[in-house]
Amino acid sequence: MSAGKEVRSLTMKKEMISANQLFAMIILFELGTALVVPIGLESGHAVWLSILLALPGGVVLYLVFADLHHQNPDMIISGYTQKILGKLIGWPLSLLYIPVFMFNGSRNLREAGDLLLASSYDQTPVFVINAMMVVAVMYILNKGIEVFARTAGIYIFVVLFMGAICSFVVIVSGLIDLENLFPLHAKDWRDAFQSAYPSIWIFPFGELVCLTTILPQINRSYLVKKTGVIAVILSGLLLAFTHAIEMSVLGENIYARAAFPMFTTVTQVNLANFVQRLDALVMLTLIIGVFFKMTIYCYAAIAVTSDLFHVKEQRKLVVPVTVVILFSSFISAENYPVHLDEGRVFMKFILPVLCAYIPILLFIVQHVRKRFHLFR
Amino acid sequence: MMIAITRWMLNVLVSLSLVLPLSGCWNSRELNDLSIVSGIGIDKADDKDEYRVTFQVVNPTSTATSTGASTGQPPITIYTSTDRTIFGALRKTSRKSSRQLFFAHTQLVVIGEALARSGINDIFDIFERSHELRLNSAILVSRNSNAASILKVLIPVESLPAIGLVKKSRNTSRLWGENREVNIFETIKGITGESELVLSGIQLTGDPEEGKKKTNLEQTEVKTLTMMKGLAVFKDGKLVDWMEGPAARGTQWVLNQLKTTTINIDSGEQKESVAVDVTFSKTKVAIELRQGLPVFHIRISEEGSLSETKAPVDFSKRDVILDLEKEMAKETQEEVKQAIQTAQRFGSDIFGFADQLKRTKPNVWKGVENDWDTLFAKGQADIQVEAYIRSTGMRIKSYLIKPE
Numbered sequence A: 001m002s003a004g005k006e007v008r009s010l011t012m013k014k015e016m017i018s019a020n021q022l023f024a025m026i027i028l029f030e031l032g033t034a035l036v037v038p039i040g041l042e043s044g045h046a047v048w049l050s051i052l053l054a055l056p057g058g059v060v061l062y063l064v065f066a067d068l069h070h071q072n073p074d075m076i077i078s079g080y081t082q083k084i085l086g087k088l089i090g091w092p093l094s095l096l097y098i099p100v101f102m103f104n105g106s107r108n109l110r111e112a113g114d115l116l117l118a119s120s121y122d123q124t125p126v127f128v129i130n131a132m133m134v135v136a137v138m139y140i141l142n143k144g145i146e147v148f149a150r151t152a153g154i155y156i157f158v159v160l161f162m163g164a165i166c167s168f169v170v171i172v173s174g175l176i177d178l179e180n181l182f183p184l185h186a187k188d189w190r191d192a193f194q195s196a197y198p199s200i201w202i203f204p205f206g207e208l209v210c211l212t213t214i215l216p217q218i219n220r221s222y223l224v225k226k227t228g229v230i231a232v233i234l235s236g237l238l239l240a241f242t243h244a245i246e247m248s249v250l251g252e253n254i255y256a257r258a259a260f261p262m263f264t265t266v267t268q269v270n271l272a273n274f275v276q277r278l279d280a281l282v283m284l285t286l287i288i289g290v291f292f293k294m295t296i297y298c299y300a301a302i303a304v305t306s307d308l309f310h311v312k313e314q315r316k317l318v319v320p321v322t323v324v325i326l327f328s329s330f331i332s333a334e335n336y337p338v339h340l341d342e343g344r345v346f347m348k349f350i351l352p353v354l355c356a357y358i359p360i361l362l363f364i365v366q367h368v369r370k371r372f373h374l375f376r
Numbered sequence B: 001m002m003i004a005i006t007r008w009m010l011n012v013l014v015s016l017s018l019v020l021p022l023s024g025c026w027n028s029r030e031l032n033d034l035s036i037v038s039g040i041g042i043d044k045a046d047d048k049d050e051y052r053v054t055f056q057v058v059n060p061t062s063t064a065t066s067t068g069a070s071t072g073q074p075p076i077t078i079y080t081s082t083d084r085t086i087f088g089a090l091r092k093t094s095r096k097s098s099r100q101l102f103f104a105h106t107q108l109v110v111i112g113e114a115l116a117r118s119g120i121n122d123i124f125d126i127f128e129r130s131h132e133l134r135l136n137s138a139i140l141v142s143r144n145s146n147a148a149s150i151l152k153v154l155i156p157v158e159s160l161p162a163i164g165l166v167k168k169s170r171n172t173s174r175l176w177g178e179n180r181e182v183n184i185f186e187t188i189k190g191i192t193g194e195s196e197l198v199l200s201g202i203q204l205t206g207d208p209e210e211g212k213k214k215t216n217l218e219q220t221e222v223k224t225l226t227m228m229k230g231l232a233v234f235k236d237g238k239l240v241d242w243m244e245g246p247a248a249r250g251t252q253w254v255l256n257q258l259k260t261t262t263i264n265i266d267s268g269e270q271k272e273s274v275a276v277d278v279t280f281s282k283t284k285v286a287i288e289l290r291q292g293l294p295v296f297h298i299r300i301s302e303e304g305s306l307s308e309t310k311a312p313v314d315f316s317k318r319d320v321i322l323d324l325e326k327e328m329a330k331e332t333q334e335e336v337k338q339a340i341q342t343a344q345r346f347g348s349d350i351f352g353f354a355d356q357l358k359r360t361k362p363n364v365w366k367g368v369e370n371d372w373d374t375l376f377a378k379g380q381a382d383i384q385v386e387a388y389i390r391s392t393g394m395r396i397k398s399y400l401i402k403p404e
Helices: A001-010 A020-029 A043-072 A077-085 A087-119 A128-143 A146-173 A185-215 A219-257 A261-267 A278-306 A315-333 A336-371 B002-022 B086-095 B113-118 B126-127 B147-152 B161-175 B185-192 B246-253 B320-345 B353-358 B362-368 B372-378
Strands: B035-045 B051-058 B076-083 B100-102 B108-109 B138-144 B200-206 B225-235 B239-243 B261-267 B272-292 B291-310 B380-390
Touching: A001 B076, A001 B086, A020 A146, A020 A185, A020 A219, A020 A278, A043 A077, A043 A185, A043 A219, A043 B147, A077 A087, A077 A185, A077 A278, A077 A336, A087 A128, A087 A185, A087 A315, A087 A336, A087 B100, A128 A146, A128 A278, A128 A315, A146 A219, A146 A261, A185 A219, A185 A278, A185 A336, A185 B108, A219 A261, A219 B185, A261 A278, A278 A315, A278 B138, B035 B113, B035 B147, B035 B161, B035 B225, B035 B272, B051 B086, B051 B147, B051 B225, B076 B086, B076 B147, B076 B272, B086 B100, B108 B147, B108 B161, B113 B138, B113 B239, B126 B185, B138 B147, B138 B161, B138 B225, B147 B161, B147 B200, B161 B200, B200 B246, B225 B246, B225 B320, B239 B246, B239 B320, B261 B291, B261 B320, B272 B353, B272 B362, B291 B320, B291 B353, B291 B372, B353 B362, B353 B372
Parallel strands: B035 B100, B035 B108, B108 B138, B138 B200, B291 B380
Antiparallel strands: B035 B051, B051 B076, B200 B225, B225 B239, B261 B272, B272 B291
């Protein structure tokens, strides 16, 4: 029994995440679902361009998060919101983050569940599939964020390796048709810009707001900015590359209609009548991506909750939060089109406020107050 | 001590119960409950507005390679069902089949000519939507017969007719170049694009009843045979007419899909006496509008090797080769011209010109979008071919040339 106590007291100490693990987490988080589902549909065949256009905005947004962290190194977003805006405004504002994080987590879960359901598990109830994934999330959150970060450090290689195989095979089997990507006319640039801001800027770049709950755990705080920016840029480039491949193989029409363009792209592969049916790799990519993305969302929701309600033991919140996410993942929408429809509304009106406008507001107020020595 | 034991037992129990779902067989389907469908034929039902869908199902025991397993059954079995939808017909087949049909290995889809003539645009949704059916199955149009009779014919050398047909189409597309291997994915792209569709045709010769029997194969020259023949030209999803020979090959040339082909060119007085194997060909197309009418600039560059001559031409001379190259370019130009003229007669832009124009000059396309069919038919073709002969094979001079 004494051994158990010792372990527990060890885990009670502050958990530490290295900069490399942060790098891995950002990449996995960014690639998570954005890799598999179609994004920025308004931009037509220039979707890859809109991702590249949204990337600078994403980097700026990350710099805002990093700066807020730098100014308040021991606080998570709900902490410094209250410090900057005062408890009266800050507390209710931070409270908003909890349902949004949970809802977004449940949306990711839904997407993974639906891909599995649509592609091979046609007889399995969605509850079972989603529950499986939620159990894994529960387990890892129970182990703590440090364990999670180390897992990310391993899986980043798995995902990049699978991505490399998939793109290599798609390119080698001669499916790429650059005519689907070019030429770019003035109208395409306009459309690309319009879908970049705010839609792609928010999803997936703005979603990094979750990471503000993890940043205080980084052991070398001065690396947060540099590592994060590199990770955001790299993940943006990877996303643009992947979506360019998807678009060049499928063409605008099929890309826009496909529920999971990446899946359709990879099913096209037929190398020498031998290398084919690599669908499993896409499923794995999505499941791994969703696992990390959802876990970060869950953790963010838990961290904010425990901060606002002064729950000392974060672990106690794991089961309630994940169970709510599990149920809302299939209660929120009766089918996938409804889910996508909800997503459009959610992304248009709610996410930009929480992912971009509030942090930017915090950033401005923080610097104004600091400049005029208004912090008590 | 008691606590320790119960905890230990609990752990074992939990681990064991966790092992159960690990096999992940919620959605399992066993191999011996499946019938693997190798080919699907879609026809119009005779008197009703329904599809008659034919499934060519692999007969596992008779395709086994080990001796002794053979049961004397043919390698395939055919099931046919009719329904308003393809999926309905597919499920209805369960009344005839002892096993659930499994579509992930479907190699081929054959469309009956009658259905093709009445329109095929609405039949492909299931191929996109289903997770079992593959978008890269090949697609053929049966000529002068229904799709069912094509799928029923056993073919020599290959054990599975559907795979045999796919190989046939691949083989001739690669070597002769009048046909092209088109899959469902490209077909859907063709339907959704602005241009028209063109698919390869397959024809049945001989008695279709004989073709169903294994005895048909028990002779050196099979009496009932399927062969690739012509290109089915569509307009608005409906088969307009068939394109043959040089025009069909010209179409592949314009589409930049020609892999290898052979052309016989004239040498001096003798008509079509030198065979050239075209081993490389690249086509570039540009479209512009001149006084309201489209002009199709087609630039082809091709390379070939001399394969045979029956005229005494001296290949060692440079100007002889140059003349042959000119002939080769002329011949190619002629075929391409025929292809474009035939398509213009049908008023069907099968070359993807409309898509090309829309892609490169969206503003121009907006102006001609509504009457593209008539404009296409009036369009001018500007064809320029650069032909090179790169090799003369194992001999330079032919033995037909008497040494002086």
